[in-house]
Amino acid sequence: MRQSLSLLGYLALLLVLVAAPFMGAYPIFMMKLFCMALFACAFNLLFGYTGMLSFGHAAFLGGAGYITGHALKVWGVPPEVGLLLGTAFGAFLGLVVGYLAIKRQGIYFTMITLALAQMLYFLWLQAPFTGGEDGLQGVPRGTLLGFIDLRSDLTMYYVCLAIVAAAFLFIMRVVHSPFGHVLHAIKENEPRATSLGYDTNRFKLLVFVLSAALSGLAGALKTLVLGFATLTDVHWTMSGHAVLMTLVGGMGTMAGPLVGALVVVAIENKVGEWGHWMANLTSIDWFRSLGESVTIVTGFIFVICVLLFRRGIVGEVLHFLGRRGKRPGA
Amino acid sequence: MDTFFGVPLPALLGQVLLGLVNGSFYAILSLGLAIIFGLLNVINFAHGALFMMGAVVAWMGGHYLGLSYWTMLLLAPLVVGAFGIVLERLLLRWTYKLDHIYGLLLTLGLTLLIEGAFRSAYGVSGLSYQTPALLQGGVNLGFMFMPKYRAWVVIASLIVCFTAWYLIEKTRLGAYLRAGTENPRLVEAFGINVPLMITLTYGAGVALAAFAGVLAAPIYQVSPLMGQNLIITVFAVVVIGGMGSILGSIVTGLMLGVVEGLTRVFYPEASSTVVFVIMAIVLLIRPAGLFGKEK
Amino acid sequence: MSDYILTTQNLTKQFKGFTAVDDVNLQVQRGHIHALIGPNGAGKTTCFNLLTKFLVPTRGRIFFNGVDITGEKPAQIARRGVIRSFQISAVFAHLSVLENVRIGLQRQLGTQYHFWKSDATLRQLDARALELLGEVGLRDWADEITVNLPYGRKRALEIATTLAMEPELMLLDEPTQGMGHEDVDRVTALIKKVSVGRTILMVEHNMKVVATIADRISVLQRGAMLAEGSYEEVSRDPRVMQAYMGTSEGQLQGAH
């Protein structure tokens, strides 16, 4: 009942998104939002549903972006192959990083993912084909499956929407799969899951790889849409973004990362305008410099979320709506 | 004749000495992290930002008040430590009952706030900080020129690390701390104000970071972002060392500084990644870290 | 030999020079409810941890159904049918009661890694799950989120989940701890009920429970086996009285 209700909600959202370009939404902005939302959802699969806080997810997003960009630009592969390569690369990195990181738990796990991602950052920076600070520019979109010309933003928009929606459904399926149920159990009580005969490390590694692969897909798609891949996406602050989006939206909820991505991307793009607006409203001139203080605003949100809204926006809403309802996730 | 892989031995010795300088920073910072983690169970992500604050506050003291390096070497840790105490009292303590992850996220947020605030106040290109007159110049060791200041950094940090070790391992206060790390509730039942102790410990850990910051001010660019990359490397150091013991974190810090220094000579391209590679290897062989205790 | 479902030989666990379990030779007979008692810190929980490989023994061997399982991993042992409960209540707090039990049942489907399958495939387990919940009197609570259960019910749920694993041998660590009178009686009855066709090894401080249902009792003291036998034998053993029951018969008899 509840599940079908939320399914209806997502269907409505999908319809809105299909119509969005005709209602004045920016295809490119929306597509970037989709990519970030997918990234956040992938991260949430790990953090929200398995309780493992990775601080190295930028490595998968950005790494896949570079691989896809290079494949499309230099090898001239078609976009579908580029996306697959990116996803596969994300999965591969996930396997390596995950294998090392799950050797420790809790806070150590987090530090290890952060450190390994930082190492990869240096490798990307030094690798000749990434273009260092210039980034890998001028990646062609090409023709999907040989007949869908992606050069039109509108076509790209629908392809992007389709891919992200599919990935979202996939994540939903993973969460509500037999595998997902075991993950939930591991998150709740790992020793108990072990005592019920589950080899928890294998589950953790598999979900880590899945999460990394999906992050890779997000990165690959982002490169395809924007036509470039830069260091921003492999820097640890991008991993921080994944955490922030999930935390703001509500970890362990399906819709949370979507909302979180919207909020965070909007802040990045609009906080300057809000600052001016606030300045005009309150005639406090300080607000004008808000646009240059995105990190301060971000930091502030982190602090507020941790201290006051640990459930995140969606989490708080769900909590408010149904205190005795089923578990969040619907 | 006296060469090692084509590098003259004395020169190699020089590089080891230089590695110790960086190792000193790793040691002080990972020591601070370990102390804080021991009692608060919080991984203090803001450590890098507080390191930066130490350097900037030292600069402020000189710039606005004309206070000397030596004064600031004492004063900056106090000021930043006091700031840390405020943070702990106002914010950090609400996370103790939660998962450790929230402590990390909160301090990450604080890092962004602190760095952002300093950036909007002082820009990013940095502030100039002169080496104190007493320590300018250097000594020619024959095989290399050793700036006096670098030697001072190694000595000062060894002194600080040793003092910290002594305080913790050999004194009554240290006994409270060690006992508190094992079983804070019982220590409290003996009438010791553990909440206060936690606050002060955080202040002290933070002061250590600030001290390292002041030490770094004359040799590194003093800028709001100076702690950002350092802290991630220190995290790797912490994973390698295991935060099991005070001495362990000091030794690991120094050791990795030296290893990194030698990498700069033999394979400079890898010098930024070597610590992480070592971390990966240690994880494979000894997941609990070199000095870590099995759970 | 097949009389004994579980035996240990010289099982020993040392922590940094401190011996928590000391040369224990335990023999659990098939079909028994076997109680492990002893003072606090005697090493009972450690013993459980060794049997389920949550801890690695320093020395000694463990046989289950005559097979040496000393070298196996916790999950492997669980799959053999040795399932434990925890001293501190161990449920999956934010899963529903039904889902808790289903986690236990799910492994038999062999789809635990199938991340692409719908969880509708798990519905086939619901009937059995409800049946198990019925056994522990939780059928009406099936859709409740587990955190909301009262403490005693949680312990019952834990037992249901453990049963879901079709255990040949159940290890229960203080199943009645932290319960009120009625709960204790209910759980005692429950254990008795589910012991049919199974073997149970349990740690319990509540002597009334032990007296009612235990077929055999082993007493640990400071890591070592102090005495073994039926309740009557053990409770009359002066060493046990001294070490555990808290007073010696003589004292009380003298008071008569």
Next chain:
Amino acid sequence: QEKVVIGFVTDMSSLYSDVDGRNGAVAAQMAIDDHGGQVLGQPVELLTHDHQNKADIAAAKVREWIDTQNAKMILGGTNSGTALASATVASEKKVLYINNGAGTSALTNAQCSPYTIHYAYDTVALARGTGAAIVAEGGKDWFFLTADYAFGHALEADTAATVKAAGGTVKGAVRHPLNASDFSSFLLQAQGSGAQILGLANAGGDTINAIKSANEFGVTQTMRMAGLLLFLTDIHSMGLETTQGLQFTTSYYWDRDDASREWAQRFFDRTGRMPTSVQAANYSAVANWLKAVEEAGTTDADAVNAVLRGKPLSDFYASGVIRPDGRYAHDMYLVEVKKPEESSREWDYLKVIKPLPADEIWTRQEESKCALWK
């Protein structure tokens, strides 16, 4: 009422915010104000945005301004990644994109576009200017301290080629990772090479840390240092004590002549800081664009382009001409940092050693891969 919108996207909060940033916007606004605040009878509005050095944010903002605000010109600041991404969007939309502050020469080379103008420096000019001038001054043996990524490699390669062409030799190079912070090991290796000149093929914090360490280790006593990418703000932050004697190339220094001083003073009055070359270029670029719009009688990019390109330009910032590839080829200057005792006041940091003529320093036609310039 109709208005003419100029969009300015740059780094206002991150690594390069001192070089350009908020004060860069002040400079652009000054140009608008000096032009009377309007062009073709319509008011001119300057929009600004902080891209935090993120290419996707820069590109998205440029696109949004063009689509929703009908922006007629985009002024772009540091860094290269954002510049290349913004340029792509602008030329797709056929709107003029003028960049000051990105180092990459790709903007006017492999990725040149009729709608892109690279106005201030690029790394090729910095490398050649400094390289050739110093060799000519007698600094023949070079050793490079190079940031180990594409940017550093390019700077090193360009400079090394110039040095060799001018008759100098390159004794070696050591590659350091980005944000190395500790340069002592690398400097000892440089010192061991016996070269006269230490070329710093890096930027920002790395350059500053390298210079600080070089002083500390007495490297400056045996070698002269050549910064390949330095700004006035870097000198300001390190102080003359540390930087004295350092040589580098710049397109503008405030204390060069009367015209530059006059404008700089006005800038100083508004911001409390002397302008960097990038900030000065912002003014110059906007002013020249506004003039070209008046002359063309329209804001249409193609028409304005026709006026701007090929016409000799000259103002307090520089004199030169915007070539078909979009490069504003103007003179640059080799400067040296004064000794503390030579400096009479704050911001009095540099002395001009010699001008570097435009035809010697920029990418030449025969080297260019730009299709527009064949």
Next chain:
Amino acid sequence: MLTLVSHSQPASAAGADGSATMALEIVDLHGWYGESHVLHGVNLQVRRGEVVTLLGRNGAGRTSILRAITGLIGKRRGAIRINGVETIAMPTYRIAHLGVGYCPEERGIFASLTAEENLLLPPPLKGHGPGMPLEEIYAMFPNLKERRQSPGTRLSGGEQQMLAVARILRTGANILLLDEISEGLAPVIVQALARMVETLRSKGYTIVMVEQNFRFAAPLADRFYVIEHGQVVEHFLAHELEAKADLLAELLGV
């Protein structure tokens, strides 16, 4: 509940205002560990200079009562007055300063401290007389003197137990909460501890003991409380012990 005051008031007790001589007064105390509710309304009182023993089976909640007094239990409700001061809302460390010394059941010896550091750990309590001097403690427990430089947990179980008791004698605390101090100790040491309790009583200490070892506790205590399921179910004076033997046998399950 039981009518404690009338039932067991010694002749010397004060009249209406009992709290003047009350070292410890507990009214309707509830306590929880996380969600498990273990104390269900405990009422008990201890006069100054009295030795009181809490009896009960394993898991009855005796330890939890001591932990509740010191504020170590997860959550507590009710009233706990120490020397007339209400402490239910006090932080743990302040409670200690009212003169409470706690010797935990699990001994709580710190591994990273030497035996002597363990011994010196609890700070002297302000406003209380000097505690037992170190020499006196060492005289009482010669083993500790011998092993004072070893890490705390390297001591034998018995030595650790001595250390745990000795530790709180130094601070000047005069209300001692002793949890199963005789457990796991050799008879000689148990005898030594019994003598120690006698000595402490004669010095005017107030002592609340939890004991399994009935033989140890019986001759020491002035009064007994029997705890079951987190409640006081029975209470009697030392001389009533014999009369109550049957009841005890039933209550304690032996």
